[in-house]
Amino acid sequence: MAIPRHIVDEVRARTDIAELIGRTVTLRRAGRSYSGLCPFHNEKSPSFSVVPDKGIFHCFGCGEGGDAFAYLMKSRGVSFYEAVKELGDAAGVVVEEKELSREERQRLERRADLYDVTEETAQFFTNTLLTAPEGAPGRDYLAKRGITVETAQKYRLGFAPESWDRLASHLQRKRIPMQMAKAARVVGQREGSDRVYDLFRNRLMFPILDDRGRVIAFGGRILPGPPDAPKADGPKYMNSPESEIYDKSKILYGLSWARLGVQRKNRVLVVEGYFDAVSLWQAGIEEVVATCGTALTAAHLSVARKLTRRVVALFDTDEAGLKAATNAMNLFLDAEMEALRLDLRPAKDPDEFIQAHGAAAFEERLSRAESLVELVISRTIAKEGNTVEGRSRAVESVLPMLRRLSRSMRTQVEAFSAQQLGMTVAELLDRIGRVDDRPQPAQSSAPPPRWVPTRELAHILWLLLHYPAQVAPVLAEADPDVLTDRRSVLQAMVELARGTPLAEVLESGRDADLARALRAIAARQAEYQEEQAQSAARSLLARLELSRVESEILTINAKIAACETSGDKSSYVSLAKEISALYVRQRQLKAVVSSRTTRASATNSP
Ligand SMILES: [Zn+2]
Known part of the structure; x- marks a missing residue:
């Protein structure tokens, strides 16, 4: 489903990514950015960073990163459309849906009404558990089972009081039609009666949430009454029956x-x-x-x-x-x-x-x-006994399992089974009817090396990200070939120089190595003060050009040496001219490099 680009950009701009990620990751402020423990890989010291003014997150440990939508997609498994829709809803931006038929629209509206009922019900149960006098049995029970109030709040636990209509009348006060409450499966109605009754009574309540965090059903555990009371009614655990919004499988x-x-x-x-x-x-x-x-x-x-x-x-x-x-x-x-x-x-x-x-x-x-x-394999084999016939039956019952194994599991399980059956792997493979496709010794097909910017280019990108107005004119005068030979980098630099927000630049680009590098650069702490920006950019450009000039000098010196040996006079003259021009340029560049103020931070280089 295509969402117009300007809507996506607006939702992104209105979303506070630090607040969003801060709901699931403990973040500490560090200058312009926040850092915390990466939710995508296991780590003990924080290498995960969130940069609110650039709208991105980046992990220096595992390389995960992106904007707010990417965070929701990666952390919750939602689609891009769902991510934009959810953040759009939260930010008050209308995310256009495709044209819906009347039936589709009615079905969506009905589901929304059902979510309202289950949410209201969950809140009623939670308030009863945490604060109401009749919630005392629930609180006592939790304390006995060692569940803290914080955990109860996190899981939104609740208590359904011992009553036939406490929830039903609460929902009525909230003007929820009883037809909807019945469809949401929180109240029931006896055949031939016009009175509805609460489905859950005297139970500790566990709301069941879908992948967007919406309450869709409940599980309830009955609480033991006082020893002299009549036996509590119903099964120990009771679940909501399935409904239009709840499919338990x-x-x-x-x-x-x-x-x-x-x-x-x-x-x-x-x-x-x-x-x-x-x-x-x-x-x-x-x-x-x-x-x-x-x-x-x-x-x-x-x-x-x-x-x-x-x-x-x-x-x-x-x-x-x-x-x-x-x-x-x-x-x-x-x-x-x-x-x-x-x-x-x-x-x-x-x-x-x-x-x-x-x-x-x-x-x-x-x-x-x-x-x-x-x-399962060793149990099956053991069950058949250790006789010759037993072994042969065991092979027969194990073969169907082995034939279902996915490629990644074969090697290990086949070796295990052969050993358990007292056969060689080759004999077992023969019985399975599979040719030996176990991996051969690794062939050298190393992945292509990952692109990383030179130190100078990384610093230039940092400056461009933070002070586009100052740095863009300096770059406009520069020879693009000096900066990089990677087209996607130059395109991104043009975008950034125009003041396009980083998150948008990252989204439109297809160069994953560049995206990773840009996020990492954006997540760095302050490198240069604003007033240093132009001179720093000039100096960095000079350094880049200098290294090119110096390698050209080496090449031409080698050619000159070759001319001296061969006695090629005409080439010698033109090469000598070329090299003296290069020496002049080298001196100019060295002057630019050494004249400029020292960097703000020598250790924290991007
Ligand atoms: Zn990570």
Whole structure:
């Protein structure tokens, strides 16, 4: 969907990128920019920088970078259109949609109304939990389970009071039609009755969010009443039924909070319970999500796959557990994802484990998680017994799994299976019916070297970014060949000299190396004062030309030496003229270079 360029530029200009990124990354001000720990790779000291006046972020560690839209796309997996739309909504810029049919428009409006209902409901539950007198049971329960108020607020936990109509009457006061509340699946209505009732009662509430952070459904855990009260009614966990906005097979609970952690650790930990997810997150295991009361589906995996190819999950090792693990393994193989099995025994769930042993012990177990494919294979082989017939049955049952392996996993799993079956890899490959396509020793096909600007050019670009009005006239007089032989760089310089904002220049360019270099240069601290800008630019240009002149002098000196040997007099004369002109130019340039004031900072060069 094409959005007009001026709309994109306006949304970008109105978005405070430091505020946007600051919502998910702790940023510290450092001069004109901010720095923090990169959300895209694992690091202990900050190499991630945000430059609000240039509208960009850049990581010196992993090279990620771009504008506010790029940040949303990379950190949340949204499309460019969704990013512009979301930031446009926030900045009050109307982002034009394509022409919608009447039905499409009505459907969108109805969905928007449903989101309003679920959002209002979530706020009602949260306020009840945090402040209302009838929220006390919820607060007591959280305290007992060791969940802090901060965590509860982060996950927007709530409490549904013990009442048949507290939520329904709240929604009515907010003028929400009961038809919409029913469609959003937060209230129900008995057949033949005109009274609606609250679906969730006396439950701790976990709002379920979609990838834009909108509440779309709820999970509720029933709370134990006082010992002498009648038994609480309903199942221990209850989920919203599916609705027009909620499809449980596609939603991973907690993903909106886990997304950055998943990218950073390059793995996602899938647990079953809401409490497990919240409790692990609170302990610092950020890459955790839960399935909403269903087994893992292919749709779950395609959501997770956008962020990482490695999934860690818990599977029992009894007969039923092995069956579930085998089913799940086939999903993983089809999705070409690597699955690891986490063993937390004797703890019965992750929450119990983390409360008892803490995060370090949990990480230690995570590091020992075993390959799910290998587990299933070794279990299958063990089940068939160690007789000759058993072995042959084992080979037959393992072959279909091996045939499904994606290329990246073959080598390791095949070697493992052959060893378990007591065969050579060649024998096993023969049985699989596959030719040996294991990677041969690496051929030398090194990637082309990455372009980086010379030190002088980097400084010139820095000056141009910060003082275009002063520096543009100096560059206009310069010989472009002295600056660079890369066309995209010259084009970008022309744009910057006209005062085009950096983020727009980066967007229109296709040169990834240049974009990376420009972001890195923009993220540098002050190099020169404004009043130094022109003389600095002249001096840098002189340095660049000087190095060219000096290499020409070397070339011509070599030619002159050759003429002296061969006795070619006419060439000698013209070369001598050329070189004396070069010596004159060399002296002029040296004077420019040495006359100029010293740089503001000698250590912080771009
Ligand atoms: Zn990084």
